[in-house]
Amino acid sequence: MTMNEKKKNESTRTTQQLKKLAQEIRVNIVDCIGSIGVGHIGGCLSIADVLAVLYGKHMRINPSDPQLDGRDRLVCSKGHAGPAIYSALAAKGYFDKAELKTLNKGGTKLPSHCDMNKTIGVDMTTGSLGQGLSCAVGMAIGSKIRNDGSYIYAIVGDGESQEGQIWEAAMLAAHKKLDNLIVFTDYNHMQIDGTIEEINDIAPLDKKWSAFGFRVFSIDGHDVDAIDATISRAKKSTAKPIMIILNTIKGKGISFVEGAKVGCHSMPLSAEQCELAKKEILAQAII
Amino acid sequence: MKYQMLKDMLMRDIYVDFIREQIKSGDKVVALEADLAKCSGMIALQKEFPDRVINTGIAEQNMASVAAGLAAYGFIPFIHSFGPFVTRRICDQIMISICYAKQNVKIIGSDPGITAELNGGTHMPFEDIGVLRSIPDILIYEPTDNVEFKKILPQILAHVGPVYVRMYRKVPPSVYDENKDETFNLFKAKVIREGSDVTIIASGIMVAESLEAAKMLEAINISAEVIASPIIKPLDTETIIKSLKKTKAAVTAENHNVCGGLRSAVSEVIVENYPVPLRCVGVKEKFGEVGKQAYLKTAFSLNAIDIMSAAKEVLTNK
CATH class of the missing domain: 3.40.50.920 (Rossmann fold)
Structure with a gap:
């Protein structure tokens, strides 16, 4: 085998591993939300691929030492995607998968919205939209003061981007030249009351972030290779924070959830539907 | 330098001196301002320690959540603005990013009540205590005078959890004699x-x-x-x-x-x-x-x- 062939083989293996992890995260999401029969499934499924790339490859973390100093951190600013984060954490071994089925049950460690004091591996409490990105900016400033070389990742919702605080955070991140801050927008074009375009359009999103001083990428949010390559490029960027716009489909991977359109923000899931959903996810060929 | 009696000091200077000491002697305290560093006196420190004094510009909501992020990273942030803008304006950020998330952030609201004087009704907080009092875990402290404030500040720092301070900026009325060895406890009247x-x-x-x-x-x-x-x-x-x-x-x-x-x-x-x-x-x-x-x-x-x-x-x- 030539060097090039070796490299190609390695990269194919990485792709397969990341796709497999994304698949596992989606199955976990179904188990997690299915256990209580209702939840924010749409916006969880739309970020499964980026979570697979972050937890599967890029984040400097150690599941057996979740509070590791100088670790990379992820703030899920769209806090209602908690079940997606839990699904990734369980896949990485932060806690037992059986725990996923305690979602939203009284006394659970897995509440609908992310809570750093309840869930091992969750880096910030979120749920009141707009605040998480500011928290991530605070962490990125903290990392710069400590000079520990860590990266702070944040995922914001497209609907969440209607919050003024997102743009306050953006302005400060660029002003402070936080090139250790990598932000993703889950651009699935849907919010509770309708499409983003119907309710309060955020377009042109790339130009907005660019004008706010970010280096902007816009990619297919379900293409693990594209996400992987873009994060790698982002890490080489200096003096500017990064915005990676993930063009996504709300409910991605389960056809009846995708088909529910704006209705999939939070929707009921019966036991039969869960079985169907998992079959569909697992039927996706990994190539 | 002539020694200045505590009772003759601006209360804000006691705050700034305390932060300076902490920045010099430790690596945990950071101060955040939202374009009122000149009013708190923090502007001098901002020039001295640009990494540790962070000015977010006029964006108090962002300041509160950025502080929470810094606290989650292991720092002890002190945030300051005029009373109303660091309480009622950012009530949800205090509630969620700071208190609910259990972040160790200290909140300094200056010019309580009528001490806002010429800034008038928009800047005159009569409701800040009421707004914050129903949030679990937060402490609410209003200094009596400079002597007490100076002795309480280290206790505020040592307390792990959010504290709201209603800080007078000017020279406050004097109550305690600084030459007497009076002791104070943050939790005691x-x-x-x-x-x-x-x-x-x-x-x-x-x-x-x-x-x-x-x-x-x-x-x-x-x-x-x-x-x-x-x-x-x-x-x-x-x-x-x-x-x-x-x-x-x-x-x-x-x-x-x-x-x-x-x-x-x-x-x-x-x-x-x-x-x-x-x-x-x-x-x-x-x-x-x-x-x-x-x-x-x-x-x-x-x-x-x-x-x-x-x-x-x-x-x-x-």
């Missing part, structure tokens, strides 16, 4: 004058007014006990109830709306523990307005004479 007929419970600039009222009452043979209650949440129930068991009548005095502030806190404690008649001095369901302190004290009935009247009145209900 203090009997600063003993009496037997009525207990006056006061905070902030109203403590000095209460002492003056007690003297006036003495002249008409009414013996007033005065309690300085800088800690409004959690209220020092023990000290207050102990005094009321002796005097059996209460007057509260505060530079805040009586609805939601010290009067409310004291009433709750009295009703549950030892019901006695109570009258209050404070802002009574009014918005702020512009003016110098002397005018505002009269406009909102916050003078010693108002405390005296309330004490006389409450005695008739005993």
Whole structure:
């Protein structure tokens, strides 16, 4: 085998591993939300691929030492995607998968919205939209003061981007030249009351972030290779924070959830539907 | 350099000196400002320690959540703005990013109540205590004077959890003698004058007014006990109830709306523990307005004479 062939083989293996992890995260999401029969499934499924790339490859973390100093951190600013984060954490071994089925049950460690004091591996409490990105900016400033070389990742919702605080955070991140801050927008074009375009359009999103001083990428949010390559490029960027716009489909991977359109923000899931959903996810060929 | 008596210092300088000491001696404290570093005096430190003093510009919501992120990273952030902008304006950020997330952030709100003077109604917080008092875990502290504030600041830092401080910026009325070795406990109220007929419970600039009222009452043979209650949440129930068991009548005095502030806190404690008649001095369901302190004290009935009247009145209900 030539060097090039070796490299190609390695990269194919990485792709397969990341796709497999994304698949596992989606199955976990179904188990997690299915256990209580209702939840924010749409916006969880739309970020499964980026979570697979972050937890599967890029984040400097150690599941057996979740509070590791100088670790990379992820703030899920769209806090209602908690079940997606839990699904990734369980896949990485932060806690037992059986725990996923305690979602939203009284006394659970897995509440609908992310809570750093309840869930091992969750880096910030979120749920009141707009605040998480500011928290991530605070962490990125903290990392710069400590000079520990860590990266702070944040995922914001497209609907969440209607919050003024997102743009306050953006302005400060660029002003402070936080090139250790990598932000993703889950651009699935849907919010509770309708499409983003119907309710309060955020377009042109790339130009907005660019004008706010970010280096902007816009990619297919379900293409693990594209996400992987873009994060790698982002890490080489200096003096500017990064915005990676993930063009996504709300409910991605389960056809009846995708088909529910704006209705999939939070929707009921019966036991039969869960079985169907998992079959569909697992039927996706990994190539 | 000539030594400056504490009582002659601007209260803000005590705050800034404390932060300077912490930045120099440790790696945890950071200070955040939202374009009022000139007003707090923090501007000098911002130039001295650009990494540790972070100015977010006029974006208080962002400042609060950025501070929470810094706290999650292991820092102890102190955030400052004028009282209303660091409380009611960012109530949800305080609630979620800071308190619910259990982040160790200290909140400094300057110019409490009528001390906002010429900035007027928009900048004059009469509701900040009320807004924050229903949030679990947060401490609410209003310094009595410079001597106390200087000794309490290290305790605020040592306390793990959010603390809101209603900080006067200028030279406050002096209550304690700095040459006496007075000790203070963040969680305790203090009997600063003993009496037997009525207990006056006061905070902030109203403590000095209460002492003056007690003297006036003495002249008409009414013996007033005065309690300085800088800690409004959690209220020092023990000290207050102990005094009321002796005097059996209460007057509260505060530079805040009586609805939601010290009067409310004291009433709750009295009703549950030892019901006695109570009258209050404070802002009574009014918005702020512009003016110098002397005018505002009269406009909102916050003078010693108002405390005296309330004490006389409450005695008739005993």
